[in-house]
Amino acid sequence: MPTPAAPAGALDLLAGRMSCRSFTSGRISREDLNAMLRDALEAPSSCNQQAWHFVVLDQPEDLARAADLAGGNPHFRDCAALVYLCFQKGWTHDNFSVVQGVAAAAYHLMLSAHLRGWASVWNAGTGDPAKVREMLGLPLIFENQGAIAIGRAAPDSPARKPPRRALQDVVSYGRFARAEESIYPAKPAAAYPFHAISRASNPFAQWDPKDWTWAQLADYRAYSVWAKSPLAGVYTSRREGAATQAWLQMLAPLPRSASVVEILAWGGTSTTALARHLPEDAALQVAELHRHNLTFIKDRLRHEGISREVGELLAPEGLLPCEDRSLDAVLIPQSLEHMADPALMLAEAARVLKPEGQLLLSVRNRSSRAGAEWAEVESKGQVPLQGPWTPLRPRKLLALLEPHFVIEEIAGLGLAREGGADLCRATPQLWRRRAIALRARPRG
Ligand SMILES: Cc1cc2nc3c(=O)[nH]c(=O)nc-3n(C[C@H](O)[C@H](O)[C@H](O)COP(=O)(O)O)c2cc1C
CATH class of the missing domain: 3.40.109.10 (NADH Oxidase)
Incomplete structure (x- = not known):
């Protein structure tokens, strides 16, 4: 024929x-x-x-x-x-x-x-x-x-098709060959029987981002963020909406025309809240590991009706493309626990902050009830679209910060895994809260 x-x-x-x-x-x-x-x-x-x-x-x-x-x-x-x-x-x-x-x-x-x-x-x-x-x-x-x-597609339906991988990365002739960063880490095993793997139960899932390379994290998150369209409200977690607002209240007043960078922004969920919170004259930039995430966030902000210009920074390998001592605030919205090398990112944040600049950080707490549930239930399943993560114990968090930052304010955020946005400043109770929120200044 x-x-x-x-x-x-x-x-x-x-x-x-x-x-x-x-x-x-x-x-x-x-x-x-x-x-x-x-x-x-x-x-x-x-x-x-x-x-x-x-x-x-x-x-x-x-x-x-x-x-x-x-x-x-x-x-x-x-x-x-x-x-x-x-x-x-x-x-x-x-x-x-x-x-x-x-x-x-x-x-x-x-x-x-x-x-x-x-x-x-x-x-x-x-x-x-x-x-x-x-x-x-x-x-x-x-x-x-x-x-x-x-x-029928609504007029506001996003018009951008999610990005596709390059042919040479997913096609090989004769024998298997694939771009390294798109083969994700799995726990070493003699075999990976398909029937043993489900969303709720994946004995081979590597939840510790330190077992991934920055390139693998970037690749995984870059494509899966498009599992949904960049519409208003997408990826907004019931758990975190109000908590983000409470956390942002901890941001100290900024100088005029402040430079602010947010790192790994949850498909723009936290950027949306931040863009609404910052004074009008502040310059906001988002740093992501892959340009696909930046494209998604840009589209998302448009759908959220955010008119503020938001700059895009590509931070492959966890390195911020910013001058030393150039920023007034760096925000890390529960994304430190998603990083291959959180110590490197904190060193980077200290490097790029002005001496009087501030780091605003929120981290999910392994020593909380939610942290225990993560260990017993959530971490038994497949890693989520936002990438692998592990909640941090407060001692570990403080040790990571110690070389570079002096903490100015610290609070525990929420109690139940499902939500709660109350800030608790009393010790030792705050160490049991779902997330630890803090503001810190770079060490002189
Ligand atoms: C087997 C399969 C299951 C999917 N399940 C969902 C889903 O539950 N919800 C959703 O919003 N999209 C779902 N999608 C759509 C994908 O996210 C989408 O096809 C992908 O992001 C590529 O985008 P495109 O279809 O615009 O090219 C699914 C697609 C396939 C093939």
Whole structure:
């Protein structure tokens, strides 16, 4: 059979598909839905069994219920339809071939939607599997693996497609070869059986960032920050919102036209709070390990309606591209515990601060109840999108600061793992708080 040439522009059109997480809440006809689903059924499947099944929700009350269940995917509420990706278990199972078949159809569905002018997003996060099963009336022999949300993109929907890795970094001919920084550390083991690894339980996950290189941390965070769109409110943790405000109150008054740098900014969550908190004449810059994080933060700030100009600093290997003694404030918002070499970053902060400058730091506390829960529960699972981290014990934190900083104010922040933003200044109680917040001056 001769190889047909790809119609001019068709592949570019397909490559223009990108996820949408902000919809207009307009409806879609079943005729349109069926047209897309018919396209999806042209996908290949293992042994041609087409063991897939698609349960479609297109009624507003059903979408609202699905959104309640999904929790972390609020766009379920505003999309026009949710196509649940299901399959029958027990046949042609090896190498997850049944799942591979559903995935092929799912992507075909998204491309069809895209070519027909609809936006979509694939969601593995659909909520508690038992509740989803009940909602869909799914028999036990069927499994749900995700849902494609389809709708019209809202005017504020971000227009930037998340960055892709370079071909030579993810493709190798003949034998495996891959960019070193994109092979992440795992605990040494004779084998890594797939079935032994899940989000909640990953015995091979390396949570200590000191076991990662700066380049690995940069790479991991650079791509996974795009797991969501840079919309207002994204990545805002229930745990940390109010606590960030309380922490910022500890910032001492700044001189006029102050230079402020924030280091590793949580996809712009902390930058948003800081940009609103700082006096208008202050110059704010964000330092990140990878330019992709800076791009995300820039887009995010635009969606948050922040008009202040925020500068971008690239700090590969944990080195700040700033002159000695040039800054009035450096802020490290619970990100020291994510760094490959926190001592280096503190030395850098001391180097770039003016003698009268201030370091504002907040660190999650290993000696708190939340720290114990991290050790017993959270750290047994997969490392999060923001990268590996370990809470610090107060003694360790003080030892890290000692060579470079004199502490001026210190407080414990919140008690419960779930939240709490009260500042506690009494010792020894403050050492048991969820996070330790402090302001320090560089040593002379
Ligand atoms: C299997 C799979 C599961 C996904 N799950 C989610 C999800 O639960 N929530 C979400 O917002 N995006 C989810 N996504 C979308 C990805 O984050 C997105 O495809 C990726 O960031 C690349 O962006 P793009 O689709 O715009 O090219 C998922 C994608 C795939 C393929």
